Amino acid sequence: MTDAPFLDRAFAAICDTGGRLCGSPSERAATALLKSLGQEATGVAARAEPFEYGGWRPLACALTGPDGAPLPAHPLVRSAPGEVEAEVIDLGRGEPEAFAAHAGEIAGRIVLVRHELMFNPGTIHRRLKYRAAVEAGAVGFLIAGPVAGGCVAGSSGRAPQEAGIPAFGISPEAAQALARRAAGRPRARLSLTTEESPATAENLFFDLPGRTDARVILTAHIDGHDLGESAIDNASGLAAALEVARRLTADRPAGGWRRGLTLAFFNAEEWALTGSALHVEAMSAAERARVSLVANLDSPVGGMGPDGGLAALTCGMAGIEPMLLAAAEAEGLALRLHRPFQANSDHANFARAGIPAFRLVAGFGQHEAPARLVLTPRDRRDLVDPAELTRAAGLAERIVRHALDAPAEDAAAWRAAAPAPAPAL
Ligand SMILES: [Zn+2]
Structure with missing residues (x-):
């Protein structure tokens, strides 16, 4: 299997760890695996951020x-x-x-x-x-x-x-x-x-510095549920994020991009977004200001049709929408935008802090799509079409590549928020 393309190999290896319920041996195996896959993709060692959460079994x-x-x-x-x-x-x-x-x-x-x-x-x-x-x-x-x-x-x-x-x-x-x-x-x-009892889990970060101290965060959540393999949700997002980071790293300019890239894997997402919530809470105002964009890949496969029901959930961050649409258009994909605040994945914690953030998701509004089977025993690797995984990685790569080098005035415009985000869940 080692000669399989990196994206397919990473996806299969993550599915092999099982459902990844936070605190289980399956999740711990996945966290260890992601340390090595992330290092393989970016060439830098993982920076682990342990955090305490209310363990439950x-x-x-x-x-x-x-x-x-x-x-x-x-x-x-x-x-x-x-x-x-x-x-x-x-x-x-x-x-x-x-x-x-x-x-x-x-x-x-x-x-x-x-x-x-x-x-x-x-x-x-x-x-x-x-x-x-x-x-x-x-x-x-x-x-x-x-x-x-x-x-x-x-x-x-x-x-x-x-x-x-x-x-x-x-x-x-x-x-x-x-x-x-x-x-x-x-x-x-x-x-x-x-x-x-109190338990510990880890968020993982792989940092590639830029020419300025601004940065772009590309993220996916590690943990899942134990009924299936959590393949759509979210082995697909993890594998796509790894693949995007690998491609970007491969042709990174000698001095770096304008902005740094952080590949981030948050944990305990399925536990009310705990890992990212604690991370954002601990960021200073200056650190928050330095993040130009958070691209969260959570279940970016599992749709139907040529565009796969791809949607960007922008949680009120209206300023990033034109840039996302332009990237989709360049990829020849129809991208649906959904702006109301939905606290359904890690990007929500960043958006709530005023940081431009979105979630890329597939099967949005498609009632017959495989995405309807997330959280069930059917969320296994056979539900995922490899071509769809490649397409999701392609779109995410285009967005992140653009965000890494866009002029400062563009990035300033991304911070524009819509007037009335709905209350948190
Ligand atoms: Zn998810």
């Missing part, structure tokens, strides 16, 4: 349906432990209107909602539904995935010290078994034991 998880039969269930990351038995209230998709319409019926019951396509303008994030259930007094939370026979993973968004309620991802069949009948609402039993 499920020990035993069980869901029992109305007839006492066990149903498949997968605990959401940082789900509260506990044992509850109660009626199930099915709130369909789980939009705010459904919670409002059933406000008086939720307390003391187990809320059931549906997982939605992650990459869609109107998607309501699972963490908002979980929060709404907790606030309405629910004693348990179930979210049904899109794949027959498979559960769905994800984070509950519960903070380390928070009480919370047991929260599981389940299969569509399990949701069916828990649907309301003429005889009334079925009862279910949720049981979860966990181990929680």
Whole structure:
């Protein structure tokens, strides 16, 4: 396999490490692998940034349906432990209107909602539904995935010290078994034991200096979920970022570009964006001002059609949009722009700090695309078309290459933000 092109070899090797749930041996193996792949791509050694986060590990998880039969269930990351038995209230998709319409019926019951396509303008994030259930007094939370026979993973968004309620991802069949009948609402039993203690993970950085102290950050998140290989989300982004860094390094001018390049791999992204949040929080105002652009590759494959439903999520950073469109046009790709603030990946923490940042994602708004299968057991390498991975790397390379050498006045314009970014998740 060593004679395979670097991009394909890196992607396969990252998938080989498994789902990369933060804190698991799989994630630690991936972090070690990325230290060596990053060094191979850039020629410089990794700078590791260890950080503490609220570690959490499920020990035993069980869901029992109305007839006492066990149903498949997968605990959401940082789900509260506990044992509850109660009626199930099915709130369909789980939009705010459904919670409002059933406000008086939720307390003391187990809320059931549906997982939605992650990459869609109107998607309501699972963490908002979980929060709404907790606030309405629910004693348990179930979210049904899109794949027959498979559960769905994800984070509950519960903070380390928070009480919370047991929260599981389940299969569509399990949701069916828990649907309301003429005889009334079925009862279910949720049981979860966990181990929680402070844990350490690492963000990784590979720095190539520029002729000025400004820099461009090219990033992808390391960690994933343990139901599949986290291939689309986000072995694809990691491999594409490595490939872009490798190509840029290969023809880097002797004195460097105008700006430095930092290849950054953030960790605990699936845990409410913890690794990048701590990193941005620790940056001084001067350090923040020096970052011209953050290009975040998170699930840049998994779309359909010639343009793959590629989208740039700009989190209110309107100033970068013309530059992104120009790069896509030069690549012969249609790129969709989505400006509302969506805290669905690491770029959001930078944008919130006023740093020009975007996420490149595929399958945006494509309800039948493979991207709908992220967070399920189906997110494995066979879902990823190698040509799509090459296309994502090509677009990312063009954007970053441009950003590394663009004139200072262009970079100043990138910092323009849209007037009213939505509140954080
Ligand atoms: Zn992701």
